[in-house]
Amino acid sequence: MAEDYQELIHRRAAVADQIVDVIETLGQLVTEERDLQDRLRRLGEAAGVKANAFATQLSIADAINSELTRCGLSPRRADPRLRLGALVTDQHRRYRGQREMRERVVGQSAA
Numbered sequence: 707m708a709e710d711y712q713e714l715i716h717r718r719a720a721v722a723d724q725i726v727d728v729i730e731t732l733g734q735l736v737t738e739e740r741d742l743q744d745r746l747r748r749l750g751e752a753a754g755v756k757a758n759a760f761a762t763q764l765s766i767a768d769a770i771n772s773e774l775t776r777c778g779l780s781p782r783r784a785d786p787r788l789r790l791g792a793l794v795t796d797q798h799r800r801y802r803g804q805r806e807m808r809e810r811v812v813g814q815s816a817a
Contacts, residue, residue, distance in 0.1 A: 722791055743760050
């Protein structure tokens with residue numbers, strides 16, 4: 707029983723949209739975390755604390771990348787202009803084109 711590739715393409719696009727939603731939520735949480743960290747640092751300074759408990763070699767981004775690695779991803783620096791939705795849409799367009807071309811050729815003989 708062959709699966710309908712159109713259904714798989716639609717499901718893949720939906721998964722990509724969900725990934726983008728999760729990443730946007732992560733971005734919002736990281737922004738909030740940085741704000742909280744900064745506010746805590748300023749409160750400490752106002753109270754006379756000289757050391758910055760948040761000034762470490764590793765950053766929140768490093769820890770997030772580590773968590774992502776634990777989930778099987780390999781984060782690396784990337785071009786922020788690249789959008790997952792655009793990549794998936796382009797891959798699907800090419801896949802459909804290849805399928806359509808193959809379907810046209812299947813019925814023709816080489817003679």
